[in-house]
Amino acid sequence: MADYAAVPPPPPRPPDSRDRALERLGEQAWDVLVVGGGITGAGIALDAASRGLRVALVERDDLASGTSSKSSSLVHGGLRYLEQYGFGLMRESAVERERLRRLAPHLVRPLKFTIPWSGRRRTRLIGIGLWLYDGIAGFQGPSRHRRLETHEVVAHLPGLARHLDGHGYEYSDCRTDDARLVLAVVRAAERFGATVLTRAEVTEVRRAGDRVVGAAVRDRLSGREVVAAARWTVSATGVWADSLRGMAGAGAPMLQPSKGVHLVFPASALRVETAGVVPSQTDDGRSVFLIPWDDQVVVGTTDHAYDGSLDAPGLDAADVAYLCDAVNAAFGTTLTAADAVGAYAGLRPLLSDEGDKAVGTDQLSRRHTLLGEPPGLLTVTGGKLTTYRAMAREAVDLIAEDLGGSRGRLRSRTDRVSLGLSGSLDAAVARAEILCGRLGLDPAIARHVVCRHGDEAPELLEVAAEYGEDAPLVPGLPYLAVEARWAVEREHALSVADVLQRRMRVSTRDASAGLSAAPRVAALLAAAHGWGAAQSEAGIREHAERIAAERGPVPLPGAPASSVL
Numbered sequence: 001m002a003d004y005a006a007v008p009p010p011p012p013r014p015p016d017s018r019d020r021a022l023e024r025l026g027e028q029a030w031d032v033l034v035v036g037g038g039i040t041g042a043g044i045a046l047d048a049a050s051r052g053l054r055v056a057l058v059e060r061d062d063l064a065s066g067t068s069s070k071s072s073s074l075v076h077g078g079l080r081y082l083e084q085y086g087f088g089l090m091r092e093s094a095v096e097r098e099r100l101r102r103l104a105p106h107l108v109r110p111l112k113f114t115i116p117w118s119g120r121r122r123t124r125l126i127g128i129g130l131w132l133y134d135g136i137a138g139f140q141g142p143s144r145h146r147r148l149e150t151h152e153v154v155a156h157l158p159g160l161a162r163h164l165d166g167h168g169y170e171y172s173d174c175r176t177d178d179a180r181l182v183l184a185v186v187r188a189a190e191r192f193g194a195t196v197l198t199r200a201e202v203t204e205v206r207r208a209g210d211r212v213v214g215a216a217v218r219d220r221l222s223g224r225e226v227v228a229a230a231r232w233t234v235s236a237t238g239v240w241a242d243s244l245r246g247m248a249g250a251g252a253p254m255l256q257p258s259k260g261v262h263l264v265f266p267a268s269a270l271r272v273e274t275a276g277v278v279p280s281q282t283d284d285g286r287s288v289f290l291i292p293w294d295d296q297v298v299v300g301t302t303d304h305a306y307d308g309s310l311d312a313p314g315l316d317a318a319d320v321a322y323l324c325d326a327v328n329a330a331f332g333t334t335l336t337a338a339d340a341v342g343a344y345a346g347l348r349p350l351l352s353d354e355g356d357k358a359v360g361t362d363q364l365s366r367r368h369t370l371l372g373e374p375p376g377l378l379t380v381t382g383g384k385l386t387t388y389r390a391m392a393r394e395a396v397d398l399i400a401e402d403l404g405g406s407r408g409r410l411r412s413r414t415d416r417v418s419l420g421l422s423g424s425l426d427a428a429v430a431r432a433e434i435l436c437g438r439l440g441l442d443p444a445i446a447r448h449v450v451c452r453h454g455d456e457a458p459e460l461l462e463v464a465a466e467y468g469e470d471a472p473l474v475p476g477l478p479y480l481a482v483e484a485r486w487a488v489e490r491e492h493a494l495s496v497a498d499v500l501q502r503r504m505r506v507s508t509r510d511a512s513a514g515l516s517a518a519p520r521v522a523a524l525l526a527a528a529h530g531w532g533a534a535q536s537e538a539g540i541r542e543h544a545e546r547i548a549a550e551r552g553p554v555p556l557p558g559a560p561a562s563s564v565l
């Protein structure tokens with residue numbers, strides 16, 4: 001069997017490649033036009049392109065600019081689906097988790113969780129649940145769960161104020177960086193020949209009789225419009241799926257979005273050595289995760305029905321209170337919005353239970369749905385980050401079967417396509433450390449660079465040495481100055497937010513959202529795309545305004561005065 005992990009990374013993209021991609025979009029007859037550049041669209045583009053189909057992907061904003069950069073970034077079996085007897089979903093998620101650890105060892109890393117629950121009966125139930133959790137995964141997870149004694153619970157979560165019966169449990173799942181996972185999948189699709197265009201919005205779905213035969217795509221940078229002809233158009237538009245179905249004249253809305261928010265605190269305010277799970281302080285029976293991230297902790301998430309703007313969800317005081325109350329009750333802290341260094345809000349594309357908003361969104365299905373009507377349009381939505389690959393395989397199986405002939409016999413091979421690191425993580429880090437030594441760079445940056453850039457790490461280190469850009473982009477965060485250049489030149493970044501919010505997570509993790517680095521990023525973009533001073537300034541201002549609006553009650557020091565909305 002061929003080893004697709006050996007496929008080399010693409011060559012650097014020449015500056016005019018975006019114009020060429022737009023022309024190609026209108027010229028070629030595509031087998032599959034994917035609309036949406038989140039994890040779902042990325043996965044479908046990779047699955048289809050690696051089967052040899054002609055694939056184009058259009059995204060109206062940036063890759064992962066929707067829900068796929070707003071998740072908890074867990075690649076997990078979904079422990080809480082136990083309560084809903086969601087054994088099938090858990091099994092599929094656990095299998096996909098293990099597959100992703102193999103395909104992207106640099107991006108999908110094991111993470112230990114500690115559950116310090118109170119009450120003997122509850123603790124016993126959790127123990128039974130964790131046996132099931134490990135068992136459903138075929139005992140193949142990163143490590144098996146175990147019961148913890150009091151001193152171990154305290155060692156794992158040193159800040160913990162109360163755990164009533166003194167015991168707890170440890171179990172394992174995995175963590176990733178959701179936006180970088182999307183990028184890795186998209187770039188793998190490009191290696192197989194997919195054409196990818198961001199800032200390209202589908203404004204109209206084209207039909208010939210009953211059948212959808214492609215879409216009109218507007219380039220949001222130049223205003224140009226092209227018609228992309230496709231045998232199958234796939235809507236991977238997440239919470240916007242009802243809008244695309246509306247363009248195609250398809251039936252009733254099928255989604256009930258739910259909002260989920262996260263707060264980011266400095267580890268000095270919330271001491272955790274492992275990830276933790278604590279109960280919410282409402283009667284919704286949910287738990288709140290605390291996820292360590294270098295010297296910060298991400299706390300999330302809320303989950304409730306949302307009917308505001310799909311384009312700009314933000315935090316409100318109730319969201320902040322929900323998370324802070326859970327943490328403060330468990331840790332005896334007095335955290336408020338003012339203690340957070342960052343915050344973000346995302347929308348889950350949950351399938352509506354016949355539109356019944358009385359149903360708690362926690363109870364709505366995390367399963368995905370595939371809807372093949374009208375003919376020629378396949379809507380793929382719902383689901384989770386973790387199971388994107390299985391979801392994509394299912395979607396492209398349907399398309400391949402419809403295309404028939406030799407194409408219909410093509411099988412998915414994404415279970416063997418590397419997502420950017422061939423070989424072991426430790427070996428790649430060791431090689432990068434040696435290279436750092438040779439280039440006069442600090443070997444301590446090697447692991448960070450490999451974990452984010454995989455096989456491209458050596459080339460990135462060479463560029464860092466060439467430009468002297470091996471220092472942090474923003475003090476206190478591990479991202480390097482060279483990564484901004486790399487994002488602009490290699491990773492489809494077209495705005496300040498693309499660089500600071502998604503290629504790196506600076507805007508989420510820096511109290512000032514990385515605004516100190518924004519002029520530098522704007523200068524790189526200006527050089528690459530011929531921006532003038534006014535356009536650079538507008539780009540920075542727009543980014544600051546969006547972050548301020550999303551953070552809501554969480555302060556954004558250093559924002560331009562007019563950014564207060």
Ligand code: FAD
Nearest residue numbers: 036038039040060066067068072074202238260384385386
């Ligand atoms: P999106 O990422 O939203 O992508 C849709 C894209 O379509 C957008 O980029 C949008 O710009 C584009 N688009 C829309 N309309 C058009 C158009 N007309 N033309 C062109 N492009 C268009 N899952 C996990 O497995 N683990 C987790 O830890 C986890 N945590 C979560 C926490 C929260 C708070 C939330 C909200 C979700 C979480 N999920 C998690 C679920 C997971 O994040 C989502 O299922 C997944 O990101 C959805 O991806 P998507 O590609 O379907 O949608």
